[in-house]
Amino acid sequence: MTDVNAPLAFVKMHGAGNDFVIIDSMHQADGVMTTALAAAIGDRHRGVGFDQLAELRQSDAADLDLDFWNADGSRAGACGNATRCVADMVMTARGLDRLRIRTARGILVAENRQGQIWVNMGAPLLDWQDIPLAHACDTDHLPIEGDPAGVGMGNPHCVFFVADADAAPVAALGRDIEHHALFPQATNVEFASVTAPDHLRLRVWERGTGITLACGSGACATAVAAHRRGLTGRRVRIDADGGQLLVDWRDDGVWLSGPVAHVFDATLSAEFIAAHR
Numbered sequence: 001m002t003d004v005n006a007p008l009a010f011v012k013m014h015g016a017g018n019d020f021v022i023i024d025s026m027h028q029a030d031g032v033m034t035t036a037l038a039a040a041i042g043d044r045h046r047g048v049g050f051d052q053l054a055e056l057r058q059s060d061a062a063d064l065d066l067d068f069w070n071a072d073g074s075r076a077g078a079c080g081n082a083t084r085c086v087a088d089m090v091m092t093a094r095g096l097d098r099l100r101i102r103t104a105r106g107i108l109v110a111e112n113r114q115g116q117i118w119v120n121m122g123a124p125l126l127d128w129q130d131i132p133l134a135h136a137c138d139t140d141h142l143p144i145e146g147d148p149a150g151v152g153m154g155n156p157h158c159v160f161f162v163a164d165a166d167a168a169p170v171a172a173l174g175r176d177i178e179h180h181a182l183f184p185q186a187t188n189v190e191f192a193s194v195t196a197p198d199h200l201r202l203r204v205w206e207r208g209t210g211i212t213l214a215c216g217s218g219a220c221a222t223a224v225a226a227h228r229r230g231l232t233g234r235r236v237r238i239d240a241d242g243g244q245l246l247v248d249w250r251d252d253g254v255w256l257s258g259p260v261a262h263v264f265d266a267t268l269s270a271e272f273i274a275a276h277r
């Protein structure tokens with residue numbers, strides 16, 4: 001039996017500044033994470049702090065299963081940057097060029113192309129039921145002031161195109177739109193400006209976390225929304241606050257790449273685990 005109150009080792013990684021705690025539970029019978037424990041680890045004062053926590057689990061359908069938690073302990077159905085970080089870590093450790101990762105969204109494929117890791121985040125969800133929205137509407141032009149677009153990437157996104165993303169009120173508007181009635185499961189909120197037909201500037205308010213330095217699924221959703229509106233081609237560079245992401249919307253799905261950093265390895269004490277489980 002696994003001692004669920006044993007010390008818990010984790011890896012801190014950054015994907016373009018998107019900040020992750022990664023826990024490897026591949027050799028446990030069950031995952032160790034709970035909502036309460038994720039929220040405690042996610043608290044930057046009481047715990048460690050992260051934008052998302054990702055837990056690796058043994059899979060009967062892919063090379064590994066991957067689950068995501070937000071800083072408030074809520075679950076996220078997709079996390080592109082953490083998927084890239086985990087793919088990089090596991091492919092390096094196992095000497096693989098290709099990896100299949102099962103998330104809540106389904107099986108995602110990661111590939112090493114000339115030393116650069118790409119993850120296929122799957123086809124964008126563009127029907128209102130799938131994002132999901134509360135009622136039928138044109139997902140390219142949501143009935144919200146500012147004319148945002150709605151896109152699902154396994155998690156909901158509300159994308160505003162603005163003249164200058166750097167001047168956008170990300171915190172004030174992000175907090176409001178996150179819980180807008182049109183989004184029954186709340187939403188991530190993107191503020192994007194078009195720099196060139198292959199280049200966007202992006203700032204993000206993440207559901208369950210707040211402002212982050214980058215958001216992979218948000219970058220994918222923004223690239224999809226921009227192309228749908230005829231603003232960009234299918235392959236774009238996206239400048240997030242913490243680094244540059246690459247998005248390539250191909251026939252087989254939306255591919256995501258960008259920088260990855262292994263920051264440190266550490267261990268949470270048994271006392272911390274026992275107090276917060």
Ligand SMILES: N[C@H](CCC[C@H](N)C(=O)O)C(=O)O
Nearest residue numbers: 076079080081155215216217
């Ligand atoms: N940072 C993540 C997205 C987190 C989304 C999460 N905040 C949600 O509740 O959907 C990414 O790289 O895709």
